[in-house]
Amino acid sequence: MSAPTVAWKTAWVTGASTGIGREIALQLLEKGVRVAASARTADKLASLDPRILAVPLDVTDLAACKTAAQFIETELGPIDLAVLGAGTYSPVSIDRLDAELFSEMMNTNYMGVVNCLAALAPRMLERGTGHLSWIASVAGFMGLPKAAAYGPSKAALINLAESLYPEMKLRGVQISVINPGFVETPLTAQNDFEMPFLMKAEDAARRSIDGLSAGRFEIAYPRRFVAILKSVRALPYPMFFWLIKRAILKER
Numbered sequence: 053m054s055a056p057t058v059a060w061k062t063a064w065v066t067g068a069s070t071g072i073g074r075e076i077a078l079q080l081l082e083k084g085v086r087v088a089a090s091a092r093t094a095d096k097l098a099s100l101d102p103r104i105l106a107v108p109l110d111v112t113d114l115a116a117c118k119t120a121a122q123f124i125e126t127e128l129g130p131i132d133l134a135v136l137g138a139g140t141y142s143p144v145s146i147d148r149l150d151a152e153l154f155s156e157m158m159n160t161n162y163m164g165v166v167n168c169l170a171a172l173a174p175r176m177l178e179r180g181t182g183h184l185s186w187i188a189s190v191a192g193f194m195g196l197p198k199a200a201a202y203g204p205s206k207a208a209l210i211n212l213a214e215s216l217y218p219e220m221k222l223r224g225v226q227i228s229v230i231n232p233g234f235v236e237t238p239l240t241a242q243n244d245f246e247m248p249f250l251m252k253a254e255d256a257a258r259r260s261i262d263g264l265s266a267g268r269f270e271i272a273y274p275r276r277f278v279a280i281l282k283s284v285r286a287l288p289y290p291m292f293f294w295l296i297k298r299a300i301l302k303e304r
């Protein structure tokens with residue numbers, strides 16, 4: 053393998069069987085990084101690229117995450133970048149507040165990241181170097197209709213990154229949180245509405261890697277959509293709900 057064109061030598065990408073994670077794994081490989089890719093579906097991982105180490109894994113299983121981290125470091129060397137992207141989305145209807153769905157989303161999206169962190173952070177802290185990143189979402193900026201289960205799991209991921217960043221930084225470990233807008237992937241294929249500022253997964257992966265390379269704490273895109281959402285978030289609640297009703301529920 054040729055010398056990497058980025059700072060990292062070895063990366064672990066979760067949620068790498070499809071969508072954004074898959075593209076990040078492939079683009080990191082093209083930059084000369086040794087890549088390990090995880091998701092539950094082994095055959096999709098195996099078909100990524102023969103140079104990628106496929107490590108099938110359910111991120112809700114803490115022991116499996118620890119075993120996977122050990123296995124990857126034995127095979128490829130110390131992991132110096134993690135991109136934790138395993139995630140799931142289901143819309144929530146107010147007529148069917150299914151607690152199991154909430155629990156599944158929190159377990160996969162939030163605890164899935166925490167489980168991988170528990171496996172990786174001690175290794176990086178001991179070495180005094182490394183870069184831990186995860187994919188949250190612009191949906192974590194604020195509560196949005198239908199996102200009552202997904203949104204809180206992503207808000208928790210943003211808060212987790214803010215909580216860990218200062219102390220980890222002092223110990224040599226970089227934390228980044230990636231907040232994409234709408235990206236064309238199997239996850240959004242179920243959406244029955246027009247998605248504003250929809251991006252291709254290749255583009256999302258490129259922006260993610262560029263932001264990680266630049267050492268940014270928050271990598272949020274597309275920029276215009278992010279700026280709009282952050283302005284909406286800053287509004288007083290009466291105006292915020294008025295806008296949400298008009299823009300999303302189409303209620304005048």
Ligand SMILES: NC(=O)c1ccc[n+]([C@@H]2O[C@H](COP(=O)([O-])OP(=O)(O)OC[C@H]3O[C@@H](n4cnc5c(N)ncnc54)[C@H](OP(=O)(O)O)[C@@H]3O)[C@@H](O)[C@H]2O)c1
Nearest residue numbers: 067069071072091092093110111138139189234235237239
């Ligand atoms: N697409 C968007 O518009 C968008 C926007 C903001 C944030 N995001 C976030 O970006 C990340 C990637 O999403 P995507 O759009 O690329 O969706 P995707 O194509 O559906 O990818 C999700 C990935 O997560 C894996 N996964 C799901 N549950 C898992 C589990 N329990 N253990 C291990 N792997 C698991 C899936 O593989 P298996 O099913 O094989 O396990 C797949 O590789 C997610 O965290 C998502 O919330 C997406």
